[in-house]
Amino acid sequence: MEMPTDDDIRAMLSDRASRLPTAAARAETILAAARAHAFLEPRSSRRRLAGGRWAPRVAGGVASLAAVALTLVVLAVPLIGRPSASVEPSAHPSASAAANQASATPAASPEAEIGAITAEELQALFDARGTELVGLTVAVDGDLVSHPSCSGKAACVDAIVGGTTITVLPVGDIGPGPWDGSGPISGTFALRLVAMRGVPQGVVAQYLGDIRPGPNGLAWSLADIIAGESRQETGFVVARGWLVRSPLHSCPTSLGPSGRLSFGCPSDDYLSIERFQPMLADGSSISPPATDALYLPSGTYDEWAPDPAPVGVGVEPREGTFLLAWTGISPCGPLADCAFRPNDFRWTIRGRLDPTHR
């Protein structure tokens, strides 16, 4: 066995580092998350050692932190531009017509119209479009089977989509799915397509996790999700709806520990069956959705809405098909090691199913 050279290590790390969506989507998402953190934890008043002056507490607390949020977001847009075509209003192919019309249709598309693609369809996409697919997340019905390169090895978790030549890599080192090494597994999988040098078509699939289909197709209705019908500890459920965000609220200067997702501060974010505008006539408040809506962490709209509208008093709802996970939200922040309590579990969006048609 040959030891890796510096170039081998550099190429591997470069590939890992490049498996991200467009810089625009990335920076906006992170700035939004940082904004939420800034609201949670105001800068404390500490003695500034350089120059011997005292660092002033952020004047006005809430007002100044709100200014941080607005400035970060507003500045990010001209710096990094808008998302590329790969994050245009999107949906699964079978629901593409509805998804690509950001119309004033009052309700989301029926769940029955959303379906997974087959392994053969995925192979055809790879063959036809190669690296054009990078950044897409797809739902695939099929099998995951051992990668041919694993032959004879005791420990090998690399796989391909059964019946194809498409390499599937676990994400990170925690392989979220049911792959137990006993043989191929069948099901519906969320795969994200990422670039990798030296493989056919220059694209591999990252295994994000299993999808638990709904009672009438791939997607669940939001009503069933809210009722708890779809709840599970691992993997994803799929739902289609309108992502909406309220105007930014003034927030308390200290709400809780760093690292905990914030709900309602600085914005209320919903995945709603209804295309509603969360701005009242006075432009300062939110009217809760009239129909079924899932309450999501603040910042969700910025992170996952297709072509998110810039920050403002009222942002345009965006329709999409999303991967939802039932997730424990640490009650103690990133530095503490404490158990989740029942109320620390919430729904969060972990991905968006993108159109696979041109």
Place this chain on the structure above:
Amino acid sequence: MTDRWEGRLDPALIRRAQDGDVDAFTALVAGRIDPMTRTAMAILGHEADARDAVADALASIWRELPRLRDAMAFEAWSTRIVVHACRRALRRRGRERVREVAIDDQTGTAGLSTPGPADAVSGRIALERAFERLDADARSILVLHHLDGRPLDEIASVLDVPLGTAKSRLHAARRSLERALEREER
């Protein structure tokens, strides 16, 4: 090598940010987010974790900036905060379920052509799997050296350790990677 800030730091901008000027803080970090994310992504290999780590780091930078004594140390200091955020993310991940498995079954692959240059693909995948066996410190120093292209003295500054310690840690990380690769290919 990632884009870095040497020669472009404006001490006055940093001082304004230290004093709570949000415009200055925004200007300070806006161009830094992509390289931060790239570093975090290489260490963590997971997009959501990398985004969270950088968001954590930005919040910490905002909060702790008044403590920074030497404005010219901002680049190394902020990178250290990103590395610490990645370490916390890996620690959190370590508490989650880890599944390491053996796969011997080849069912379903009969008749398939091996994808591309099989050895190259296999080696490339094995190297990444081996990297994921490493702890946070080893991952971080390999990323700082091989991806960011930082010299050892700069790595020592980022990690806040003596030069000799940085050198020995880099050597140890490289050896750990080789041993992990041996196990991966066994």
